[in-house]
Amino acid sequence: MLNQIHALHTIGISACSLDYSCSKAQTFQYDRDSDESGDDADDCDSQILITAPISDIVEGKYSLIYAHPEALLSYAQGERLLKQLQKSEMLVCIAIDEVHIILEWGAEFxxxxxxxxxxxxxxxxxxxxMVFTATAPPKAQQLIIKNLNLRNPQIISINPERPNIKYSNIMRPPSSQTEEHLEEILIPIMEGxxxxxxxxxxxxxxxxxxxxxxxxxxxxxxxxxxxNIGDPIPENRIFAQYHQTYTEKMKFFIVQEICKPNSRIRFVMCTVTLGMGLNALHVRRIIHYKPPTMIERYFQETGRAGRDGEPSYATLYYNNTDIRSNRPGIDKAIVKYCKNTSSCKRAVMLECFGFQPIQGNQNCCDFCDSNHGQKPPSA
Incomplete structure (x- = not known):
């Protein structure tokens, strides 16, 4: 969310995000010290993250308010804010992004x-x-409508295919050999x-x-x-890790950095925490070491690649343990995708969303490469 708010602020749209307990908001302001120093820093680098009071929201200082559902529904402060918004009649629209998460997380997590x-x-x-998602099959769309109690919604649906991404699956060794296999994968990455x-x-x-x-x-x-690129400080390291226990400040730095066309960070190891909402245009490769439990999540995460339209690659490493039937939350569609060796991977994936791949794609998947006598790229 902070990455999106930062981008909005850059183009003059006021926005903020609520923390989980709805006790404060965060937004950006221009760093006057940076401006007065005469530095050549661009607008992105001269903005600083600040904490704002909830009263700023009530007074209508922001055009867009980002919030986790917990902030509004699980805390007394959120309840008070909703009542104040009802009374003021300032609210003009409610938008729910990545709405498929209602089905994935709403039951237990x-x-x-x-x-x-x-x-x-x-x-x-x-x-x-308004609700948005790129990964909701027709059945999921109806469940979302029912869950949100939407009345006669207008559905705009387009083919989510990303023709510039090439898909490959690689069977990995048993889990007892994970570290040895990881070394094999990491050596060429490290040298690169x-x-x-x-x-x-x-x-x-x-x-x-x-x-x-x-x-x-x-x-x-x-x-x-x-x-490192330059001085040996953490900010100059060419690889990074990103997961839930990282501080918000560090996570924001990583996202901000990889969104730059000349990012110093070139390799990010992460959990699903980095998936949704990321709009880093120049990602060229997505590697999954172990598949997610749902095909929708795999499609969404591979979609971080090639957002500038340039050729990109998605490689999935899996073994039988990863797709065992008693793995918590495992979906039959992702198992089918992993095991498929007899048809186009892109077609198998898009079938889950009710679409077919564009014909004549020369950058399709490893099955189509082998079927046409071409050698698939390495990870």
Whole structure:
């Protein structure tokens, strides 16, 4: 959210985000000290993150307010804010982004997602509601409509295909050999980072925290004094880790950096925490070491690649343990996608969303490469 608010502020749109407990808001302001110093820093670098009081929202100082459902539905401060917004009649629209999360998280993980319709939208029955997602199959769309109690909504649906992304699956060894296999993957990445520096293709690797810890430690130890661009400080390191326990300040720095066309960070190891809302245009490779439990999440995370339209790659490493039937939350569609060796991977994935791939794509998947006698690219 902070990344989006930062971008809005840059173009003159006032926006803020609420913290989880609805006790304060965060926004950006221009750093006067930077401006007065005469530095050549651009607008992005001369903005600083500040804390703002909730009263600023009540007084209408922001055009857009970003919030987690917990902030508005689980805390007394959120309840008071909603009542004040009802009384002032300032609210003109409610927008819910990545709305498929209601189905993924609302039942057990973050239950306030399932309460948005009954406890938030119902307060503002005459306010327009917009919901957005790129990963909701037709059945999921109907469940979302029912969950939010939407009345005769207009559905705008387009093919979510990303024709510039090439998909590949690679069977990885048993989990007992994970560290040895990770070393095999990391060696060419490490050498590429050391020699190409900022010219190395920006790569995001989605995995779990244990793999992140191993990879980060391995790169830090083996790259040594080659791990920085410029002075040996954390901000100049060419690789980064991103997960829930990182501070908001550090997470914001990483997102802000990889959104730059000349990012110093070239390899990010992360959990799903980095997936939604990221609009880093120049990501060239997405690696999944272990598949997510749902095909919708895999499609969404691979969609971080090639947002500038340039050719990009998505590689999935999996083994039988990763797609076992008793893995919590595992969906049949992702199992089918992993096991598929007899048809186009893009077609299998898009079928889940009710669409077919564009014909004649020369940058499709490893199956189509082998079917046409071409050699698929390495990860």
């Amino acid at each position: 973050r239950k306030d997602f399932s309460r948005i319709g009954e406890n938030l939208l119902s307060r503002f029955p005459d306010i327009p509601v 980072l050391a020699t190409e520096k900022q010219n190395y293709p920006l790569t995001i690797m989605y995995t779990d925290t244990s793999v992140i810890s191993f990879c980060y430690t391995y790169l830090e130890k083996n790259l040594g004094n080659r791990q």
